[in-house]
Amino acid sequence: MEQTIAVLGAGTMGHGIAQLLAQSGSRVYLYDPSEEALERAMQKIRSNVAVIRSERWGDCPSEDQVLDRIVCTPDPVEAVAGASIVIEAAPEKLELKRELYRLIERGIRADAIVASNTSSYVPEQLVEGMTFAHRFVVAHFFNPAHLVPLVEIVLHPQTSRQTAEPLIRLLKTCGKSPVVLSANVAGFIANRLQAALLREAVHLLESGVASAREIDLAVTEGPGLRWALSGPLATADYGGLDVWERVSDRLFPELDTRTEASESIRRLVRGQRLGVKSGGGFFEYPDGEANGATHGLPDGVQDAVEQRDRKLIRLMMVKNDTRTGGGAQ
Ligand SMILES: NC(=O)c1ccc[n+]([C@@H]2O[C@H](COP(=O)([O-])OP(=O)(O)OC[C@H]3O[C@@H](n4cnc5c(N)ncnc54)[C@H](O)[C@@H]3O)[C@@H](O)[C@H]2O)c1
Structure with a gap:
């Protein structure tokens, strides 16, 4: 049955989440205060869907069918009005998120599940004192959200697993x-593991054990x-x-x-070497020069x-053996 979902924020994560849901048959209301962000999101969704279809991954509907299921709106209350699930992907600023929740609080359905894609805030911080705290979870997607399968779910202490089940x-x-997750910890699971690996990788680099390229190769060609x-x-x-046991000791x-x-x-x-978005970081990305934005990347x-x-x-497709199509993943 077609569900109506609201996605709040149409940036790097929000557009991918909206696409994923629309691709799977939901009607999506996509809210962003920036009209430009909404336009860019729809363009990116069109090209993302084209990539999926050209790779013959699952039974992805056409670009037009996916976009037809997405309603862009600059009004958060309109976005959430009929939604059974609301997924917030607004910037990682506590007060901004709380202000957004206050705006939608009275407009959401009494049975709606509200989820935040926050990377760092715990559910209690986000919705303290709000009426929907007992229907609130963190749903932490990974970039690119329309592709990476993992979503970490952290329940608000007042939210039962049963309540979160529809999501x-x-x-x-x-x-x-x-x-x-059974307990709420900073960084959830995957970012803690990534951070532990990054800490050791940088340590090896700083100690002169190997070059950045060699260190990365040791992961991508090995345990990765x-x-x-x-x-x-x-x-x-x-x-x-x-x-x-012996190795650990x-x-x-x-x-x-x-x-x-x-x-x-x-x-x-x-030194403003921020990685891909500024043209260089540990490695060089010449095509990324002069780009300081988190999305709206230059052609290269x-x-x-x-x-x-x-x-x-x-x-x-290889991992899940879906090379011959059939099934989303
Ligand atoms: N980028 C990642 O890799 C990543 C991964 C996992 C989780 N997250 C989390 O997802 C959330 C969104 O991150 P992002 O990378 O998509 O950010 P982003 O900056 O790419 O996009 C944020 C979007 O929110 C819009 N916005 C601004 N004010 C708003 C408001 N009041 N209400 C709704 N939208 C508003 C902006 O116009 C922008 O389009 C953050 O909480 C972030 O921590 C990001």
Whole structure:
């Protein structure tokens, strides 16, 4: 049955979430205070869908069919009025998010589930004192949201698993893999693991053990490949836990334990080397020069993003053995 969903914020994450839901048959109301952001979102959705279709990934409807299911609006109250699920993907500023919730509080359906795509705030902080706190979760998608299957779900202490079930079901219908946390921790699961790996990678770089390229290759040509199939715990099972017991005893004292960003990242940031979006970071991205925005990437970077998306799709098709089509993932 067609559901009506509201997505609040049409930036990097919001447009991908809106696309994902529309692709799977929902009617989506997409709110953004910026008309330009809404226009850009619709253009990006059109090209994202074209990529998925040209890669023959699942049974994706046509560009026009997907866009026809999305209603853009500059009015948040209109966006949420008929929605059974509201997904907020507004900028990561606590007061801005809370102000948005206050705006929609009286307009949302009494049974609507409200989810935030926040990367860092806990549910209690976001909706303290709001009437829908007992129907609130964090639903943390990963960029690109229309492709990466993982969505981490963190329940507000007043929200039961049963209440969140329609959202979890919807995500599964869209081909996502929701992971529900049993306790609320900063960074949830995936970003904690990524941060631990980044800390050690930068430590190796700073210690002169290898170049940035060699360090990245050691991941993409090694454990990174395996991690798509078995996570760190299953990987330890395969290696043998007796082996990992000894490795842990020997290696853990050697690993980096710093408690703040490394000096080399600080130096790069001070020098405006912010990564792909500024033309360089640990590596060079000449086509990204002079671009300071988080979206609206210049052509060269846009091409690189499209190539990355195509490779991600092909990887997922091989991983899930859906190369011959049939099923979203
Ligand atoms: N970018 C990522 O990789 C990533 C990954 C996971 C989670 N997140 C989280 O998703 C959320 C959105 O991040 P993003 O990267 O899409 O940001 P973004 O800056 O790309 O997009 C934010 C959008 O929100 C709009 N906006 C501004 N004020 C608003 C308001 N009052 N109400 C609704 N929309 C408003 C902006 O016009 C913009 O289009 C943040 O909470 C972020 O932490 C981001």
